[in-house]
Amino acid sequence: xxxxxxxxxxxxxxxxxxxxxxxxxxxxxxxxxxxxxxxxxxxxxxxxxxxxxxxxxxxxxxxxxxxxxxxxxxxxxxxxxxxxxxxxxxxxxxxxxxxxxxxxxxxxxxxxxxxxxxxxxxxxxxxxxxxxxxxxxxxxxxxxxxxxxxxxxxxxxxxxxxxxxxxxxxxxxxxxxxxxxxxxxxxxxxxxxxxxxxxxxx
Numbered sequence: 001x002x003x004x005x006x007x008x009x010x011x012x013x014x015x016x017x018x019x020x021x022x023x024x025x026x027x028x029x030x031x032x033x034x035x036x037x038x039x040x041x042x043x044x045x046x047x048x049x050x051x052x053x054x055x056x057x058x059x060x061x062x063x064x065x066x067x068x069x070x071x072x073x074x075x076x077x078x079x080x081x082x083x084x085x086x087x088x089x090x091x092x093x094x095x096x097x098x099x100x101x102x103x104x105x106x107x108x109x110x111x112x113x114x115x116x117x118x119x120x121x122x123x124x125x126x127x128x129x130x131x132x133x134x135x136x137x138x139x140x141x142x143x144x145x146x147x148x149x150x151x152x153x154x155x156x157x158x159x160x161x162x163x164x165x166x167x168x169x170x171x172x173x174x175x176x177x178x179x180x181x182x183x184x185x186x187x188x189x190x191x192x193x194x195x196x197x198x199x200x201x202x
Contacts, residue, residue: 087116103148110142111161118168131176143192166202
């Protein structure tokens, strides 16, 4: 039931209850009206509680993220109309999948995390985030999950993920080195991708 319908129902209930009471109150003292209608305080309390719950429900909806944003995680920045989302969100999903033995799923989520690192470093040009050791667990998770997926199934189809992650990492390496920042983490990631998926040409 929508908030508008709830308001209509409460208004009808309140009007049907208070109208006869108000008529009696015009010719009687208020204490006598309450005495004659002992249920009146409860009805008023019920209506006010309903209004309070409705107002708070609307406030809660206003605080909810825009539809669809939950799958992306928290929006970090917008650059030239392009949204930049936190890489840690898919990386955390990947870590949970990895701990539950879902290595292929973990690999795909780590690829998404690397793609978001690329957004910060290549598109945003490191204005809001810089390559650093804090990315090591993301890049390491990417290659570890690939290695685990291939260990279970050497013929697992990981081509698209490896190609995308390699392209993103090469872009990050170039951006980092142009800025004079160490790219060792990302170069190691590239080497490990090739080690675990030598059949994929990148």
